Amino acid sequence: MSLDPSFMWEALLKLLEALPTTLAITAVSVGCGFLAGAAIALVRVHRVPVLHRIASVWVTVIRGTPMLVHLLVIYAGLTLIVDTLTGYFGLGWNSARIPMIGFAYLSFSITASAYCSEIIRSGMLAVDRGQREAALSLGMTTMQTLRRIIFPQALAASVPNLTNFVIGMLHGSTLAFVVSVVDINAKAEIVASTNWKFFEAYLAAAILFWAMTILLERAGGAVERRINRYRKGGVV
């Protein structure tokens, strides 16, 4: 088998140009997904009337359909809605003005919100009931209890799951090619299209993703150790 190592190195350098795009998509989807997920988890844990039913349907629907479908539906649906509205009001611009990466941001944040809400919810349910009762009996308000007592413990319990979630979103960001965003995966195809060395290009992309995943795993492990320090036994 003829593997061209010099082209692989060349491809790797070119792929690095697309690294910021991949990282941006991952960061935005994880960030927005985390905030939305926390809100969804809160609504579900506290059984807010009406809203908690909507939240649970949302989570079921998003988790029951592939990430690709979210992207396709958002892309087709949003352009249709925007074009219909701007056409109706005669605003003189259309969906073509929305940057393509915007669709990826929105759609992946939606995907992330459902998965993240389940992680946070299970973390919150893992916090001992007595912790909440103790905080309330000390006179803390509900917000104080959440911020000072529940969330820190819930997050500590869900660090391994959150690490996997971030890695999942990093890998999922490769789907952005569907809306013609040039991330690492799409760049690999572009790099290879000049000389048809697809294998080398994708191998370089795989190595890049593998390295990022290992880094994330290490970081997750470090955070887990740091955050669980208070759990050690003994008196001091």
Add this chain to the structure above:
Amino acid sequence: MGLPFDISYVFSFIPKLAETLLLTLGIVAGSLLSGLLFGLIAALPRLYRVPVLEQISMAYASFFRGTPILIQLFLIYYGLPELIKAMHIDVTRTPVLVFVILTYGLHTGAFVSESIRAAIMAVDRGQVEAAYSLGMTGPQAFRRIAAPQALAIAVPVLANLTLGLLKETSLAFTLGVMEMSGKAQSLARVTLHFLEAYLALALIYLAVAFILEKLLLAAEHRLLRHERPESAAGRFRLLRGITLRKLASGMQGGASS
């Protein structure tokens, strides 16, 4: 881009997409079976700490868990024929579906190997020691004691993997396999009713995922019934317990054969 939204297209697309559902489910089933096989093969050297093979297995699991499935699809599709050509076997006529199932199988196998390992490590060491002290051989202790208990731990994880696989197979279209999401995209392009096609696709995935989840949950309950604390009524249904145990060990055996 597309034509105005018309809900009636969603309903007319559903039966058209449902025709390709069998292919999607076929990919899921094929990948799951090959994934169980790869996973078991990869888990054994790590459980029994076979030198060299253990490191290879760790690298395999790390690579297939550490890279996106999309890139793995392209890697196998472009790389494997070259690799095999070096061994003088021509695979240019092999259907692309084989590559797709192989990739998803390898991908799933990496996760399966980790969950099998974790499940077997979670079985109390004393259980296996007790089996040895009763005079069981290594394979006997594995098959009769460790494997059934590990299965109880691994089954929910495997069920989740299956559901994940259903959604991940939506990427097979990138290699030109006309499964459900590929079909939806071509329907959308032909009729220019993009949103309707994708909504129909979402509805089918949702329905299949929902049914699959219920089936897996039922299978889980049935498979793990003997794991529950024995109740007074349960004691008289010993016969059923034995068949269940046979089923559990049979599944483990089936995966290794």
